[in-house]
Amino acid sequence: MEKTQNGETVKEEELKESCGGGGGDGSICGYDSLHCLLKDNLDPHIFQEVNRLLTGLNCGKSLQPIALPESATSLSLQHGFDLQAFCFNADKEILREPRVVRVGVIQNSISLPTTVHFSDQKKAIFNKLKPIIDAAGSSGVNILCLQEAWTMPFAFCTREKRWCEFAEPVNGESTIFLQSFALKYNMVIISPILERDINHGEVIWNTAVVIGNHGNIIGKHRKNHIPRVGDFNESTYYMEGNTGHPVFETAFGKIAINICYGRHHPLNWLAFGLNGAEIVFNPSATVGELSEPMWPIEARNAAIANNYFVASINRVGTETFPNPFTSGDGKPAHADFGHFYGSSHISAPDASCTPSLSRNRDGLLITDMDLNLCRQVKDKWGFRMTSRYDLYAETLTHYVKPDFEPQVISDPLLHKKSL
Ligand SMILES: NC(=O)NCCC(=O)O
Numbered sequence: 349m350e351k352t353q354n355g356e357t358v359k360e361e362e363l364k365e366s367c368g369g370g371g372g373d374g375s376i377c378g379y380d381s382l383h384c385l386l387k388d389n390l391d392p393h394i395f396q397e398v399n400r401l402l403t404g405l406n407c408g409k410s411l412q413p414i415a416l417p418e419s420a421t422s423l424s425l426q427h428g429f430d431l432q433a434f435c436f437n438a439d440k441e442i443l444r445e446p447r448v449v450r451v452g453v454i455q456n457s458i459s460l461p462t463t464v465h466f467s468d469q470k471k472a473i474f475n476k477l478k479p480i481i482d483a484a485g486s487s488g489v490n491i492l493c494l495q496e497a498w499t500m501p502f503a504f505c506t507r508e509k510r511w512c513e514f515a516e517p518v519n520g521e522s523t524i525f526l527q528s529f530a531l532k533y534n535m536v537i538i539s540p541i542l543e544r545d546i547n548h549g550e551v552i553w554n555t556a557v558v559i560g561n562h563g564n565i566i567g568k569h570r571k572n573h574i575p576r577v578g579d580f581n582e583s584t585y586y587m588e589g590n591t592g593h594p595v596f597e598t599a600f601g602k603i604a605i606n607i608c609y610g611r612h613h614p615l616n617w618l619a620f621g622l623n624g625a626e627i628v629f630n631p632s633a634t635v636g637e638l639s640e641p642m643w644p645i646e647a648r649n650a651a652i653a654n655n656y657f658v659a660s661i662n663r664v665g666t667e668t669f670p671n672p673f674t675s676g677d678g679k680p681a682h683a684d685f686g687h688f689y690g691s692s693h694i695s696a697p698d699a700s701c702t703p704s705l706s707r708n709r710d711g712l713l714i715t716d717m718d719l720n721l722c723r724q725v726k727d728k729w730g731f732r733m734t735s736r737y738d739l740y741a742e743t744l745t746h747y748v749k750p751d752f753e754p755q756v757i758s759d760p761l762l763h764k765k766s767l
Pocket of ligand 1: 496574575580607608609610632633634635638639
């Protein structure tokens, strides 16, 4: 039997080949994303309704795409990266002007096999990113964020210490590389790297460096929560961060970075919100088998609960390592981490969200966001006002004490034998 796929007729067997998440090419049944799959296969009026439920409405409408300059679209065609752009509006206010900021996020696969010389691997990633950053810059992006540990393969599954050689100081090679783009395009750039802290015994951290639009280093944030799940053996390499929950006040708004696994921790999201973040970036590296059903939910929920925008970024592709490793689950040793499913997207405080970038291709997602929306949603829903922080402060104060006992009221009849 034959079916339609991306507008073309294909055999049903071929379609099945690329389904099931783990399907050969990493696509979703041959489609870049769930959004593309639904759009191509549903009647337009049914798709409109499904889309309303899946991605919400912003100021009463589905998100509108933005037209980008030809310089950006031609770079995406020439280099084969997904390029999408949308606009989040806010209501017009009487006293405040709109505060529209253009935000970009980049997802990418590594560029060379993990067996080649480390400096060649790093250089190849730099070269791959150049045209994507140029597309962002020439589109007028104000704040750009790259994916977690973007300079390297996500080698932490191996537990081999040699990958520590990818670590660099905050003012190292990758920062110098990005500073020139920040200056050229008047753009704030968030650069998540494996950091080596030279002044403190050469300790390694998982860090996001915030580069200002003048090419200056504004500061850094270190990943607060380190995964101990599946093949994410990151605690072998670095410790929980010691930078708290900083919000960086930039020329384009107040931003924060919640690095990858931190997205599973609602208090982590809350703390960035309490410090006044308007946009929280979540640079990540995660694989389909582990987290894909959680991916569209957690970021969106954080945006809603904390009245800020969330930009979620995940790398793409399957990375294979020289030596097989085990997952400690009794299954055979293997040499790849599984498929990093991309699907970067942006969520707004009003529960609307963009479609995702591709599941298997590099991509640049650009959104205009009117930051006035954050306060408008606060005023409408009153989450901050009704939050009862004093109540929870008390609960947590008790909980962290060694003599804490859970507040449980048992039914006195629970253990009585029935007559
Ligand atoms: N990089 C990272 O923290 N990954 C953990 C896996 C997950 O949170 O999905």
